[in-house]
Amino acid sequence: MKKLWAALAAATLFALSSGAGAADYPERTITFVVPFSAGGPTDTVTRLVAEAMSKDLGQQVLVENVGGAGGTLGAARVANAEPDGYTLLLHHIGMATSATLYRKLPYDTLNAFEYVGLVTDVPMTIVARKDLEPTDLKGLIEYAKANKDTVTVANAGIGAASHLCGMMFMSAIETSLVTVPYKGTGPAMTDLLGGQVDIMCDQTTNTTKQIQAGTIKAYAVTSAKRLDVLPDVPTAEEAGLPGFQVGIWHGVYAPKGTPAEITERLSKSLQLALKDQNVVDRFAELGTAPSTEAEATPDGLKSKLESEIARWKPVIEAAGVYAD
Ligand code: ASP
Numbered sequence: 164m165k166k167l168w169a170a171l172a173a174a175t176l177f178a179l180s181s182g183a184g185a186a187d188y189p190e191r192t193i194t195f196v197v198p199f200s201a202g203g204p205t206d207t208v209t210r211l212v213a214e215a216m217s218k219d220l221g222q223q224v225l226v227e228n229v230g231g232a233g234g235t236l237g238a239a240r241v242a243n244a245e246p247d248g249y250t251l252l253l254h255h256i257g258m259a260t261s262a263t264l265y266r267k268l269p270y271d272t273l274n275a276f277e278y279v280g281l282v283t284d285v286p287m288t289i290v291a292r293k294d295l296e297p298t299d300l301k302g303l304i305e306y307a308k309a310n311k312d313t314v315t316v317a318n319a320g321i322g323a324a325s326h327l328c329g330m331m332f333m334s335a336i337e338t339s340l341v342t343v344p345y346k347g348t349g350p351a352m353t354d355l356l357g358g359q360v361d362i363m364c365d366q367t368t369n370t371t372k373q374i375q376a377g378t379i380k381a382y383a384v385t386s387a388k389r390l391d392v393l394p395d396v397p398t399a400e401e402a403g404l405p406g407f408q409v410g411i412w413h414g415v416y417a418p419k420g421t422p423a424e425i426t427e428r429l430s431k432s433l434q435l436a437l438k439d440q441n442v443v444d445r446f447a448e449l450g451t452a453p454s455t456e457a458e459a460t461p462d463g464l465k466s467k468l469e470s471e472i473a474r475w476k477p478v479i480e481a482a483g484v485y486a487d
Contacts, residue, residue, distance in 0.1 A: 185424035188248050192223045195415075196252050198237025199319055200230040200347030204285065204366035208413055209253040211445050212282060215436035216429075230346030233322030233486070235261050235268060238416075242270035246277070246420035248429065253282065255413045259471035261322030263479040265486050272472065279415035279429045280459035281467055282437070285366040285451040286386035287328045287409055289399065290379045292358045300382040300402035303362075304336045311338050317351035317363040320344045321486040324411040325351070327475075328364035328385065330482060335404050355379055366411050367393070367450030384450075385409045392450045412454075412471070414464040426461055434459045 195213050199205045206228060213224040229237035234257040244250035262272040289300065297303040307314050316333075318325040325348050333339055343360050345351040348369050354360045356378055363370075367384070371392055374381040383399040384390055385408055399407035415433055417426055436442055437453035446452055457463055479485075 185248075185422040188425050188428060189220050189222045191249065192225055193217075193220065193248070194225045194227050194250050196237045196241050196250065197226055197228050198230065198234035198252065198254055198257070199228065199323070200345070200349040201226075201228045202349030203319070203347040203352070204349075204368035204411075205234075205253065205255055205413065206347070206349060207368050207449070208283060208285070208446075208451075211442050212253070212415075212433070212436050215439035215442050216432045218439075219432045219435050220428075228347070231320065233257055233261055233264070233320035233326060235265060235322060239269040241416065241418055242275040244418045246418040246422075248417060248421055248425035250418065251279065251429070252276070252416040253413060254416065255285075256324055256327065256411050256471060257322045258414070258416070259468055260327055260475050260479065262472050263476045264322045264484065267487060273469070275419050276416040277419060277421045277423075277426045278461040278464040278468075279417060279426055280433045280461065281454040281464050282413040282415060282433070282459070283446060283451050283454055284410040284412040285368050285449075286384050286390065287324065287364050287411060288367055288370045288374065288384050288393070288396065289328075289332065289362070289364050289382045290355070290370050290374065291362045291382065292355050292360070293378060293380055294358065295361055295380060297382075300397070300399065300404065303382050304403065307336060307340055307362075308338050311340055313341065315341045315343050315361045317343050317345060317348065317355060317360045319347050319351065321484070323348075325363060325365050328409055329362075330484065331407065331409065332364055332404075334482060335407055352379075371448070371450045383407075390450045392448060412467060414467065416464075430460055 197206045197209045217224040241252035297306045316329045348365045373379045381396045383402045
């Protein structure tokens, strides 16, 4: 009997505390975990969105970079965090690809998170250090085939967008190149600028400014059409890689068990942030656009993640690339 009362009291206390928490949310600083290094594309998108959400939520929204293992370390950190709305994850397509690429993932992708909403879908660019010889994509393909043991391709680890795009490139040209993993493509860009690595396939949110400044070379964009901010860069399709299209979608997740009132509140705040003029303008300058209001919802993100896991599973299985 004593046990029963104790259990009932604990349950009531939990209900009261979680109820009160949801009603008053947020009462303190919120942390967005970015599963890649600072200064990279996911970090750039997150900081812009966090700043706009902070205005609406009336609390500080901090960004914590937990890079490594293609984004899976940061995702694991959030999967294991308190489900109270104060620790969130902003991850990209890697959330879907890592579900197949990793034999042992430290979380169950479809069961470890609640969904807040989609943020943006960013095109990729195939870029190189400024002084790499080839002047166009066809030339790059010939050069890569002729120097496959020495040409280096930067990526942010297995499961990262840059890894996926690099794999697509190598498979399209039927040549394996030397890959160099980083904890994010922020530091990879530093090495590309310094000439320590040759090629990278990365989001426009990390490459547009450098391409415009001429500090790196751009061979192609992976969108269906050329981008307004990079009018001279051909699409991969135009430049000689038919069907080479990929968009890197980003979403916001919360740990499983986060109350629905909180994820709904966050979702509303995300929708407002995506209409914030600074976000709209900066996204446009970086070659991307905010997700629509219908996409920036828990259901919008859930269905995207499910369909993307299903889309990439056979592709990855056919390529036979896995990580432990
Ligand atoms: N662009 C990186 C990737 O390859 C991630 C990052 O550093 O934001 O997934």
